[in-house]
Structures are given as structure tokens and as C-alpha cells.
Amino acid sequence: MVTLKEIAQMCGVSISTVSNIINGKSNVGEDTRRKVLEVIKQTGYKPNYFAQGMRKQKTRIVGIIVEDLNLFSTTPIVGAIMAYFEDHDYRTILIDMRLYDKWQDTWYNDEQKIQSVLQPSIKELLSIKVDGIVYIAGHCRIINCFPNDFKIPAIVVYGLSKNPRFTSVIIDDKKGGYDITKYLISAGHRRIGVIAGTADNLHTMNRSLGYQQALFEEKILFNPDLIRYGDWMRESGYSEAEYLVNSGVTAIFCMNDIMAAGAYDYLYEKGIKIAEDISVAGYDNNVISEYLRPALTTNEIQLNEIGQESAKVMLKMLENKYIPSKNPDIIEIPCRLVTRESVKKYKLEPASGNTVVS
Amino acid sequence: MVTLKEIAQMCGVSISTVSNIINGKSNVGEDTRRKVLEVIKQTGYKPNYFAQGMRKQKTRIVGIIVEDLNLFSTTPIVGAIMAYFEDHDYRTILIDMRLYDKWQDTWYNDEQKIQSVLQPSIKELLSIKVDGIVYIAGHCRIINCFPNDFKIPAIVVYGLSKNPRFTSVIIDDKKGGYDITKYLISAGHRRIGVIAGTADNLHTMNRSLGYQQALFEEKILFNPDLIRYGDWMRESGYSEAEYLVNSGVTAIFCMNDIMAAGAYDYLYEKGIKIAEDISVAGYDNNVISEYLRPALTTNEIQLNEIGQESAKVMLKMLENKYIPSKNPDIIEIPCRLVTRESVKKYKLEPASGNTVVS
């Protein structure tokens, strides 16, 4: 790889002249500039990042830490962030903590486990001298990522920073739960069961809130029995669907598509026709939702938008142009309702008594 | 971030002594060593990679270039590679060329387009001074990645290097096609249709070869009409399934799971019972295969193994310990048959005349 020095020698000028030309300084003669530029092009010179990074204390590298790259939500976010930074002449370096890989489901309430991987990862990035760090969570939790005296810009994506000093970018789960419930209600359903995620999960709580809000607005009594807590897995969708069907619901809102698939399993087994006999909605717009039969109506998590927005915020921070609009600064990205075949109009039998769910 | 100099000052010793201790040199007094080590621990000192990389000409960073991170096959490979290097004290830097994002399907026969993104990416990594480069293709093609005089170790994964100097790691498609066909035959099928990928694709060609080999071994006449070329998309699975059903096949081997889903669409629409009336097999073990009904028998591409093997080879190269076993050096990773519900025993009616497919 060619260096400044070599270019200078080839052109018969000094190193600083070449440097000045590259950095667009105006104090260089036209002839010299042309000649040097020519040689640079020929040799395909590129500055050495290490030398550059050492000299200026900026590297134009942004570090991305992900909890687990194999989660369906993580890659699109990462992709969008990388794309954005690439377009703005920043490089990114990605660290995959592989938390699920290492500990399956046992880590996210175990601060110690997380920190034991997170701290070295952060130090790693710091020693690479990244200009900023983006932390991407695997699901929405309150996360203690960065110490209060953290020196470089940092944000938390798809999770909430415990420390209000750091901006968080999350999805608007409350509105998500609200929208999908409203949609179900607009299709005539009034007895709507929910297969929720784990009870202590923020997604679960906020989507439930949205669900309740929608019921309230439509003057439907909220029956807590109709909220069943699963564990996001297919099997729990199956078993909770059984319960809800026996409770006489006409529609089921599953808080992810995987559990919706589990509900499908149950309904199929029992010969209950989805869309005809009962409506089902999911959440995430996971690839599988297109391949379930009937295709699943769901709420798309706009992962690209999340990534892009995060990158945008980070870039502003790097340029010292970011002003948080509130404190704590939480940016909520809306979900997008994707209507497919699994929800059908429910015909109310008049005086059937199910106008109000009891 | 603490520097060597500061540590030296705090301990009242010289910079070189500290450096020697960190690098495990033996020419240091026991007392000094203990004291310095103590301070290093307290301050959480980590060497500055830029300074280090500048000094030694090695960075212990491996560059990974992917054609598109959003492809289902890419992330697991990347994950496995990162994991392996992390365990061996190497860092990785990932560049996502986003080829599909930029040009959809129009790039992979367009050398110019590819090179216009690839060359800057390589230069980028070179200027970061990575010790080696792993190129991950989105699908198997002959790819012209690296020039003949490339200075650092480089390999091509999930694709074939045009230049035989570079090692390639690919899947064993021939055996894959063979295995799945054998399996279908062992279930009693003799008239087996194929929904292949695009005709000029290496996956298509090799899987077809495996299919033919299996037929040959079982003394089944190969009927070229039963190979239909799709374009890997769901719709083409639908239409080619129609053709094959009309040709009277008892089983369909789809060269990816997406097209198998398309075949499902057709069969479902026509009321043809999968597994009962006709058997279907896919390829990839895409997530969706578990959610199709009946669950799809398919051939798993062992992406983790591919990643791991690639990383292993690259590491050996970095340590100058790699000796290619053949030239060109192509490492083939076998696929793994995943049997589910979509293939059922076909009962031969005696003297039905379909022992030999004509």
C-alpha cells in the first residue's frame, strides 16, 4: 500500500504538500495539485486509517454492539445502520455478543452475565477508538449499558437505557397493540383473546396497554381472563389458543407471529377454520407470516426505519448537532399494520349478548 | 483511555518496561512486574489498536465482505466466523455491499456492477490494514474477487473463486441433490419431478447432477421433461408444480423451500393433499419449512459449519500454517437431510408400469 511519503517522492514535493492537497487546503499551486492528484489516482492511494486515527483523535468508525446477530430483528437494523453510515463516509465495526448462543434464555434478567460480555465489548470498541457506540438489544428491556461518565456518544436501540442520559430508539408497542385491536374490533370482534409474551416483558406490557385502550374507546369491558401469557414460542401459542377458544373468543391477537403459528397448529388440529370460524392476528411481520395459511395479518416492526433513525441520531451526535427533545430521550418508531387473510368480518348475531364482553 | 505512558508514570518506571511486561517478556524484575500489573488492572488499561497496528504490521483484524447481509444464508455464516475469531483473539470488520438492496437481481451477471462496489470495499479493508479477507457470496457463482497478486490471505465462501489461487468453501450440492432424491426413491417414488432454480445457476446444476446420479443408481430412466426451471421465487414454485402435477409425478423435489411453498400453494388450491397424494421436498431448511403444513422435508445447508470451517482455514492462513490439499482448493460442506411430514411412502401398485419412468 502506497504512503504519503512515497507519493511525495514520486512527485518531487514534500509530504505536507501532498497532505494539504488531499485534505483540500487552498494553499497549493495549481500545477502541483494537478500532478499530485494524478499520481494519487494512479497509485490508488488510500490513507492508512491507523495513522489517521492516531493523529486526529477521530476515526470515523462507529461501533455496533448487538446482543445476538441471529435474532430476526437484529440484522435488518444493523443493515440499515451500516447503510446509513456508509453513505456518510463512516465505517462501522460490529460486535456480536452472541448472548442467546451462550446462555439461551437465561441471561436477560442476569445483569452479571450481560455485563461480563458487555464490558469487554465496550472496552474493545474504546480501544479501537470508535467515535460512537450503538447498542442493539434483542428485545425491549431496561438496559444498563453505559456508565454515566461515558466519554463518547452512545445510544440504545430496541431497548431502553436505564440511564436517562442516553437516547433510546424503540418501537411504539402501545400504539401497535392499540392499532391491531382497533382493527379487530372494526372487523366486528368484541371478544378478543390475547396470547401475550412473558408477563414481565416490556413489549407485553405496552401492547397490552394498547389493547386495553382500544377496548376502552370502544366501550368493551376488559376481561383480564382473556389475556394469556405465553413465552413467545410456538408451543405456548398452541396451548393458550386452546384456553382462549374454550373461553369463546372470536379473535385472537398473538403478540408475535411464532405464537400465532402455534395457535394455527391448535386450530388446525381441531378443525377450526381460521378467518372463517375465528380470526387471528400476529405481531412482527416475521417472514413466516406470509407462509402460514391463511396468510397472517400482523403488525410489522419497521426494522429498517429503526436502524435508519438510530443512525441518523448517532450521526448528529457525532457532529455535535443533536439536541434531545425530551428527557429521558426516547424515540418511538411506529409499527405498520399488514392486513392479510387471517382476519375476517365477524357477523354479530343481533341480541346475541356478546356486545359487551363480560 | 489510559496509555502506556501514564501507566509508566504512575509506577515510576519507563514506558518500555511496561510494554515488556504487557507483552510477557521475561526480562523484568518480579517486583516491578507485580506492581505494574496491579496498576494495569486498576486502570483497566487496553492497548490502542491504532498505535499497535501501526507499529507491528499486523492488526489481528479480519475483514469480512458480504454481498448482502439480509440474505437468509449470510448472517449465520457471518455469526459463526465472528464467533470463531473472537475465540482466537481476532477482531472482525464487516462490510455489507448490499448488492440486492442496490440492484435487486440484476447484478450477479454484471461483473462491472459487482466490481464497482467490491473494489472500494477491498481497498477500504486494505487501508484498515486487515490481516485477511473473507468474501461471503449470496449464492454459488464463479466469482472474480481478488487479483492474482493479492498480498494478504483471502478466501471465498459460498461461492467459487475464479482464480484457483484462492481457497473456496462451498456446500456439496451434488450430494445434496443426490441424498434427497435417494430419500424420495426409498419412499417408493419413481416419477420424481424437480422444480429447479434458474438454469444457469451452479446450485441448480449440481443438485440436478445429484438427482440424475441417484436415478441412475436406482435404474430409473431420467426424463428431462421432469426438470422444470423456476427462479427461486414462490410464484415459480406454483406454476411449475402445476406442470409437474399434470405430468403425473408422485413427488416433487424443489431446489429451495420458497419454491416448495409455492408448490404448496398450487397443491392446496387444487385440493391435492401433500404427503397423501403427492410428496414434496425442499432445500435450505429455511425457517419457513417448519411452519408450512405439513412441515417440509428439506436439506439443511449447514451455515454454521460453513462459517466455522471458513474461519478455521483463514486462521491457519494467518498463522502461515495452511496447506491446500488440492488445486484449486475447494472445500465442500455436506448438507443434512431434515425429514418432516411432507414425504410419505408411495405405494406401488403392482404391475402399474411406473417402475420405469419414461
Place this chain on the structure above:
DNA sequence: TTGTAGGCGTTATCAA
């Protein structure tokens, strides 16, 4: 308009 010198943090060489 161009060139010189110093320093970013580390390691290697050599001298003390």
C-alpha cells in the same frame, strides 16, 4: 506556495 518538525501510542533495538 512549500517545507520542517513534532507528536499521536506502541514496540523493537540497543545501550546502560
Place this chain on the structure above:
DNA sequence: TTGATAACGCCTACAA
């Protein structure tokens, strides 16, 4: 056993 010094490639203040 320890320390001074040069060098890696680049940028910048300042001198010429």
C-alpha cells in the same frame, strides 16, 4: 533488569 530512542503514517502549526 531497565531505559532511551527510533520508527510506523499522518496531520498541523509554524517557518521559510
